[in-house]
Structures are given as structure tokens and as C-alpha cells.
Amino acid sequence: GESVGLHLPTLSVQEGDNSIINCAYSNSASDYFIWYKQESGKGPQFIIDIRSNMDKRQGQRVTVLLNKTVKHLSLQIAATQPGDSAVYFCAETPIPGSARQLTFGSGTQLTVLP
Amino acid sequence: DTGVSQDPRHKITKRGQNVTFRCDPISEHNRLYWYRQTLGQGPEFLTYFQNEAQLEKSRLLSDRFSAERPKGSFSTLEIQRTEQGDSAMYLCASSTGLAPPQGGGQYFGPGTRLLVL
Numbered sequence: 001g002e003s004v005g006l007h008l009p010t011l012s013v014q015e016g017d018n019s020i021i022n023c024a025y026s027n028s029a030s031d032y033f034i035w036y037k038q039e040s041g042k043g044p045q046f047i048i049d050i051r052s053n054m055d056k057r058q059g060q061r062v063t064v065l066l067n068k069t070v071k072h073l074s075l076q077i078a079a080t081q082p083g084d085s086a087v088y089f090c091a092e093t094p095i096p097g098s099a100r101q102l103t104f105g106s107g108t109q110l111t112v113l114p
Numbered sequence: 115d116t117g118v119s120q121d122p123r124h125k126i127t128k129r130g131q132n133v134t135f136r137c138d139p140i141s142e143h144n145r146l147y148w149y150r151q152t153l154g155q156g157p158e159f160l161t162y163f164q165n166e167a168q169l170e171k172s173r174l175l176s177d178r179f180s181a182e183r184p185k186g187s188f189s190t191l192e193i194q195r196t197e198q199g200d201s202a203m204y205l206c207a208s209s210t211g212l213a214p215p216q217g218g219g220q221y222f223g224p225g226t227r228l229l230v231l
Contacts, residue, residue, distance in 0.1 A: 043222035101172070102147075
């Protein structure tokens with residue numbers, strides 16, 4: 001069936017370096033994507049979203065890139081900080097606005113090393 | 115705090131008992147979602163409300179599960195005759211229902227962690 005998956009389950013980066021977290025999706029109808037950050041014992045925290053009519057969107061220290069040709073998106077975190085350590089999920093939904101559900105990948109554990 | 119809130123945060127129950135969880139969405143959000151998350155996995159969709167109407171239910175939502183949103187504000191999720199396999203984090207999210215960039219994103223609460231003994 002359709003699914004959203006992540007290339008790497010874990011990622012370790014040095015504090016101050018940039019992080020790149022990747023995600024592949026298979027649903028060709030996917031039109032809207034969200035990256036979430038989840039710290040231990042907490043609910044997912046909205047980071048940044050992107051619609052399929054865009055290929056790049058920037059936020060504060062984060063950038064999401066979308067490549068519809070290969071059905072791949074990535075989350076780039078600049079100058080990674082210890083507080084960025086968490087599990088990161090990509091999620092997709094076919095139709096924004098009328099979306100009823102998100103399909104999540106299994107997550108990437110980001111560890112920031114001192 | 116204007117975020118999504120959930121109560122209780124933790125629940126331990128014995129197999130066969132009924133449990134009920136509550137979710138209070140962000141006040142201006144008319145859409146409310148329930149998800150379930152097991153350890154090491156991403157959240158899985160359970161059900162969705164637009165105002166008081168329950169518009170979609172996942173196959174994961176067995177007949178032991180029931181959700182309500184009677185006045186289009188807070189919602190409850192009840193699990194009857196709990197089983198050990200129901201142990202999970204139950205997450206609630208809300209959204210405006212508007213298309214991006216005005217809306218689109220679902221904002222999650224802290225979750226209710228259920229342990230069925």
C-alpha cells in the first residue's frame with residue numbers, strides 16, 4: 001500500500017553542524033507534507049510544511065526541500081543545537097484543507113553530539 | 115496556554131476495563147483528529163471530526179473504540195473492554211481546515227499514554 005518512509009532511522013551530528021533528514025513517499029496523490037519533531041514523552045511538534053506546488057520552503061533554521069520527480073523530501077536544520085535532539089517524522093496527506101488524516105513515516109532519531 | 119490539551123496524561127488500567135480520554139483542541143480549530151502511536155512508530159490515524167460530525171474512521175478503530183465531539187469543541191475517546199494490545203500513546207490533533215498557507219497543519223497535544231495490564 002501507499003506509505004511514507006525514511007531512509008535512515010538514526011542520525012548523529014556535531015553541535016553547530018547542519019543536519020539533513022530524508023524522507024521518501026510513495027503516494028503519487030500526496031499534495032501536502034509536514035515535518036514534525038517529537039521529543040520523548042511529548043506529542044509531535046509542527047516544524048514546517050510544504051505543498052506540492054513548491055520545491056523549497058524556509059523557516060527559522062529549517063528548510064524543507066521537495067523533489068516530486070523522485071518522491072523525496074528532506075528537512076535541513078542549520079547550526080544544529082542540543083535542543084534539536086528528537087525524533088523527526090515526515091507526514092503526508094493527499095489534499096490539504098480537506099485533509100482528514102496524515103500518514104507518518106517511522107521517524108529518524110537525531111542526536112546532537114557536544 | 116492555547117495549544118491542544120489532553121487529559122489524563124497517563125492511564126494504567128486492567129484488561130477488560132473501560133477508559134475514556136479527553137481532548138481540548140485549539141479554540142478556533144474546527145477539525146479534530148485522534149491518532150495512536152506505539153513505541154518506535156509514527157502516529158496512526160484513528161478518526162476525524164469536522165465540528166461535531168465524525169467524518170472518517172480508520173480500520174484500526176474497532177467496535178470497542180468510540181469517539182465523540184458532541185458540541186464541536188472537546189472530544190472524548192472511549193475504549194471498552196481494554197486489551198493489552200491497546201497499550202499505546204493516544205494523540206489528539208486539531209486544525210483549521212483552511213488550505214495552506216493559512217492553515218493545513220495539524221497541531222498535536224501531549225498525548226495520553228495508556229498501559230493495559
